[in-house]
Amino acid sequence: MGLQETLSDYVKQAVKSSFNVALESVEFQSTRKEFAGDITVVVFPMLRFIKGNPVQIGETIGNYLVENAKDVKAFNVVKGFLNIEISDSYYLNFFNGIKDNETFGFLQPSANEKAIMVEYSSPNTNKPLHLGHIRNNLLGYSVAEILKASGKKVYKTQIINDRGIHICKSMLAWKLFGNGETPESTGLKGDKLVGNYYVKFDQEYKNQIQSLLAEGRSEEDAKKSASILLEAQDMLRKWEAGDKETVSLWEKMNGWVYDGFNETYKNLGVDFDALYFESNTYLLGKEFVAEGLKTGVFYKREDGSVWCDLTEDGLDEKIVQRADGTAVYMTQDIGTAIQRVKDYPDVGGMVYTVGNEQDYHFQVLFLILKKLGFDWAKNLYHLSYGMVDLPSGKMKSREGTVVDADDLIADMAKTAEEISEELGKLDGYSEEEKQELYKIIGLGALKYYILKVDPKKRILFDPKESIDFQGNTGPFIQYTYARIQSILRKSNIDDAVTLSAVEGSIELHSKEKELLKQIQLFPEVVQNAAENHSPALIANYTYDLVKEFNSFYQNVSILGADSETEKTFRVQLSKTVANTIKNGFGLLGIQVPERM
Structure with a gap:
């Protein structure tokens, strides 16, 4: 049980015993930096059920928590906010439970849970992949990895538009x-x-x-x-x-x-785990069109074309088969969805990664599949994303003015090379090691720049800005990871040492506590990112973690700690931060270099 759930139970007990009121929920927020405390209970919503002064109500609850909740060591009340200080032992116990767990924050799928199929890429076979496809691929791949980490079984797929x-x-x-x-x-x-x-x-x-x-x-x-x-x-x-x-x-x-x-x-x-080709699937939907005609889901017009009337659902009428009997896109998409569930009977939902110009198409598709009686149709999601623009403007395939994906990947590595050489960071590397590192930095910069933005927003992509080694960028986070690896190499600390025997002798520095609080959020962020189909939540969490680590690094001596116990703890804490960065970036499809 997490800290909030535990405290929530104690707050409800306090309110019940002191005011004889059964609270349904308790509102928490982070404690503001200028006040002492680790977590804050917001008292104001309770005034609907408890008559009295919010400061006095906060004091009463605070005293109850200090007496009864073993991890609460002190409190203060500011207006209607009860700021609670949590004991160091709580954070040390949490840390001891996870420090050797390299998959901290990730869940395994349960045996009976339905799988999710994530579709992305889905290119036309008349041109190479371009920058727009890159956003699509990165989003789809990352969402699949996040869903997996949240405890879902996932299949990755694409439909290739080859006709x-x-x-x-x-x-x-x-x-x-x-x-x-x-x-x-x-x-x-x-x-x-x-x-x-x-x-x-x-x-x-x-x-x-x-x-x-x-x-x-x-x-x-x-x-x-x-x-x-x-x-x-x-x-x-x-x-x-x-x-x-x-x-x-x-x-x-x-x-x-x-x-x-x-x-x-x-x-x-x-x-990808499975490929579908439009040349095979464009006929698949026709048998379901015939089925829908029988059951009244579709109707035939005088010219022989088949339609679905969705006006009662707030949409319009949609053609599902032409008068000459040939399939339209909608027919194909109906057939493909049904075929996928036939091929993978454990699939109970699908995510379609497609640009926002197709929003209406997917509203119609999902509604038709529901009307055809497929239970899994309620678990379909359109991962709709905005276009990618360049400083030079919009791309057009026909005119050959697109940013080619291969060229962009190569350019990113080249830019990483130029910046790294300017900074003079790579003395003692072989040429082969340098080229591999440029690729990791360049690709990390590209992926992070695209994935840190909410999928629904348009992006103005600036390659130079994305490879900055400072600020909210991939290379900045990769550099912090490499810095931690350097600390670990110099430390010679035995990983097996636990701190439970000596935790009483460790008094946590405020920067250590802040770092532990940030690490503790990771499992919840993974679940939120999965629920919202948003890699941006993982990207920005990882950036916040790195900022917190850099603040700790600047304020606290790691290898020069006052005691061996403190040094051991700080090195192991740094290692756990590195693992969490690696896990977060892994969900975005980004590698982290051991040296930089």
Whole structure:
């Protein structure tokens, strides 16, 4: 039982015995820095049930706690706030219970608990991954890791959008202008090569529109009549009809892209347990559309198209199948969700990591799945996130003005190298060690900068600012972790020594106590982050922990402590902080270097 729960019980007992009132809940807050105390009971809400002066009520409860609660050593009352001081032994007992536990704050899933499937990435196979995909991948991966740490069984998945007109545009441009070039012959990653042809298609399409406009055609007519667009549409029809040559080209070019994606995922440090492909799933929903027609969830219009009327639920009418019987995105998403539960029968909920421009789509999808009678549909969550902007403005794939994910990862390592050399921090490192460290710092800076922001907010991403070694940045936190490792190497302290035998002789410094209080919050932060699907809570907790440690480090001598007992305690406390930083950063997918 945590401190708040224990104190809450004692406060309720105090109120019952002194005022004969049964309190339902007790409100706590952190004690303000200018007052003595570790935790504060807010007396004002009690005035609804207890008549009297809030200061006197606080005094009465405070006296009861000192007499009856063994961990309360003193109190003071300021207006309606009862500030409680907790004994050092309480914090030392807590510390002894966790200091050797490297998974402190993490829970194991219970055997009968349903699993959660987290979907992220879900790219189109006509272009490489870009900065927007990076935010998506980092969010999805981190939320999956946080859910796991909170005690859930988790599957990570993506659906690869490998069919449609956009894919045919790249295929056609390669066929027309590619001269048979391959990733091997060009030395380009497969996704980059295919992406170049997507841009090439757009350039050629615009040229043809200009020529048609010069002939006197209207803009609308020119856009519809450009021969390259008509050819791409024809190619899509051939693909859907299973034309051998078209399908073979599609398989070859998609294969290039998958190889490229896998390299990027590896460099980014994300992975998946299951892959779904739109080319397989776009037909899946049709049987459930037929089922929904029978049960009255859907209705058919005169032209043969199938719709779902959600007006009574405050939404509109949504098409789920075209008049010609072909699937729309919604059909595919219905089918994919159902297929996932068939493939993984222990799945009881799903998280979809998709940008906020799709908010309405997911409202509709979740509601339709509920109407179709799937029990797990009540546990679906859209992890909606804002776009990533650059100082130079918005990105556009068709025009080739996106920030490529691979280039950004490489640039971050390069920036880390420049800054590290400027600071002269890496004497005595081999070239190989330096390059590995630059990667860890660069990627840590990128991930932390993106994940410390609430997912719903837009981000203006500034690479230079993210690699600052001061302030709320990844490198600042990594540097503190490396500093602690340096202290541990110099200390020669035996980890096995416990402090319970000597705790009476240790009087905690206020900075040690603050640090222990911060560590104690970690399990609760993990649970909150899981509930809110927010890596930002973990990121900002870790920054607060590091600030607290640096304040302790500046005010208290660790290796030069007055006694061996104090030195042992401070070294072990530092080690526990390092483990907690490592665990917190692990949930964000960020590595921590042993030296820096």
